[in-house]
Amino acid sequence: MNDFDKSHAIDPQILEEAADWAIKFQSGEANENDRLTFESWHKQSAAHTAAWHQIQSVLNAFKQVKPEIGCATFKRAGQFDRRQAVKTLGLLILVLPLSSWMAWRHLPWKDWTADVRTAIGEQKTMDLADGTRLVLNTASAVDIVISKEIRLLTLHSGEIYVTTGNDPAVLPRPLIVQTPQGTVKPIGTQFSVRRFDECTRVAVFQDAVEILPFQASAAMLHAGQQIDYRVDGIQSLQSVEASAASWTQGTFIAKHVRLADLVNELGRYRSGIIRCHPDVADIRVSGTFPIRDIDTSLKFLEETLPLHVSSFSRYWVTIDRQ
Secondary structure, eight states: GGGOOGGGGGGGHHHHHHHHHHHHHHOOOOOOHHHHHHHHHTOOOOHHHHHHHHHHHHHHHTTTTTTGGGGHHHGGGGGGGGHHHHHHHHHHHHHHOHHHHHTTTHHHHHHHHHHHOOOTTOEEEOOOOOOOOOEEEEEEEEEEOOSSSSSEEEEEEEEEEOOOOOOOOOOOOEEEEEEEEEEEEEEEEEEEEEEEESSEEEEEEEEEEEETTTSSSSSSHHHHHHHHEEEEEEEOOEETTTTTTGGHHHHHHHEEEEEEHHHHHHHSSSEEEEEEOGTTTTTEEEEEEEEEEEHHHHHHHHSSSSSEEEETTTEEEEEOOO
């Protein structure tokens, strides 16, 4: 039996507690003290983590129906019969099919409650207890579970670069990176994982990783290779892009990249909007662009290409032809 078939093994009391937390976050009642209390609750055991994941999968199902009868119903629970809403949410966990759990997607509070997170333009490096080094890129959120049986990184948003360490545990513990589309299992390696709305991108820089989409067969990815995978399969294999790891050094390396695509990448590191006019969107650009100083990158574009960069405010920048 795999981890996704264990909802009936979770203590109903824990499921109800998880449902209560979900209702609290949805209702908008939660404050900073609540968040800290929730984090302590969430880390109590693997059962607590599993219960929280199950609750999120149920709420995801409500995103597929009209807001007034979906998540909005639970958002209003704090104003009305919150306990009844908790019981209803707990019951739904037992009746929703397995596919609803496997198809869970990003929910607003996942980033807010994540163990580690970065703001727009921020990067963070940390060494985990097992010796693994984790680097978070801009606007990223990761949950970390290190137990006697497993080392699990759940990437809710953004991008991470992982350098596996020499696990000090006596018994081997697999290191797994999980996204809504599947899992990534490294084999003594350095690799990056990036979340998109409908797929996950994995690039390998040393050794190999195993990619396992939730609804497809596993595949091995070796050093110098990069793929995007969805929940139902793996897309075409490619060579690792020059920019795949350059962000860890504070740059984005462009090689004959469309200007529109470059602008989208630079926009990840700056609050607000950077708009590229359609007339110049297909101009091809090469160069190394600092991502910790987007203004400098924009100035470089203006100085080296027939472009004009105009700012209506810090939060609205337009790139047009000179």
